[in-house]
Amino acid sequence: MRRTAAGAAVAGLLLLLGTACGSRLPESDFGHRATTAPAPSAGPVRVGIVTSATSPVGGSAFTGPRDGAIAYFDRLNARGGIAGRRVEVRLCDDGGSGVGNNACVHRLIDEDKVIALVATTVLDYAGASRVSRAGVPDIGGQPIGPAYDTYPHLYGIYGSLAPRDGTPGWGGKLYGGTEVYRYFKRVHGARTAAVVSYNQSASAAYARLVTQGLKAEGYRVVPEQVDFALPNFRAVAADLKERGADLVFDAIDSHGNARLCQAMDQVGAHVVAKVTNVQNWTSTVPQDYKDSPRCRNALWVTGASRDYEDVSNAAVREFRDATKGLKTHSQWQLEGWVAAGWFVAAARGCAGGEVTRGCVDSFMSRGEPYTGGGLLLPVTYERLREPPVSRRACLSVARWRDGRGWVPQGDMNRTCFRVPQLGYRP
Structure with a gap:
């Protein structure tokens, strides 16, 4: 729904077609304190990231969220992962095409069996309906196109109030x-x-x-x-x-x-x-x-x-410290970092440390605002029957x-x- 301040800004990509951290264990999932208790299973928690890294408009246009998310997971794993389980990231470059996107979705969901997709940033999200049918939560993706206002189980980085019943927005109309x-x-x-x-x-x-x-x-x-x-x-x-x-x-x-x-x-x-x-x-x-x-x-x-650039904020300093090895910095990197933290917050909410698609999705759809430790304006997912007149x-x-x-x-x-x-x- 936040189409002018952020979501509509991202829509501009469619036009291309034509932090000091010491030794302490931080609240690295932005508000849910890390724990070191071992999980029942010692296996990794597997997530997927789909990016149009070699798209027709150039790879650098889409890779920021991926790089921010990877930096988050690397830091998390260095500090013990999720209840002792490391996060294993599976990457897929869809080449900026719908065919490539469907292939990535199939590989990550059906073959790699990822728990969730994180920080999706693609030119043509042709596989969105398949992700939704499989009940795989897609967390913190960039809304390039209407997919995150169309399908359940997809949670764009800026939230949505739309019914998400298979039709974009309300009867095919979005609002900003x-x-x-x-x-x-x-x-x-x-x-x-x-x-x-x-x-x-x-x-x-x-x-x-x-x-x-x-x-x-x-x-x-x-x-x-x-x-x-x-x-x-x-x-x-x-x-x-x-x-x-x-x-x-x-x-x-x-x-x-x-x-x-x-x-x-x-x-x-x-x-x-x-x-x-x-x-x-x-x-x-x-x-x-x-x-x-x-x-x-x-x-x-x-x-x-x-x-x-606002390093007066502790959460920004954490992000900048973890990404200091990158040649450039960007707002999309920060938002990818938040998307990864969002998944971790959801995973830590799974009972007994058994991280499943269902429990992660339940966390995401619970209706409570999320701010990523102050890095985001409050994000919500509701399903309003009628679009708001004002907001x-x-x-x-x-x-x-x-x-x-x-x-x-x-x-x-x-x-x-x-x-x-x-x-x-x-």
């Missing part, structure tokens, strides 16, 4: 809030927003969703469309300058974003904020935007998890500053607004 647009209007006084898209169906559809939310919040919207094959970003940037846009939202890929920013700097199109999404919440900004220093320092990002929605906000990285903007648990829920078809 306008909290991102409300934030920039209330906090920064923005009134004019540009929406940049490609002349490609998925990009245009996402741009319409953003435009709908902006108009609901009273913005004057400046639509900008560029040719997918031969984009003229300089012309778009010049028009943004002439029409006095305060904000720029986009429905284009990461490479296109960097080229748009470069063009904006070249023509002097300066805005209050160039708003990007969780996909681009990474430490590679200096390289990606190396030719556009002014636009680079106007980058803002919104989401539903605590800024991975109190919070968001995490950060902005890029050279020399400082992503700087958190206030407390995500207090940056909240009651906003309308607008329907759209995925």
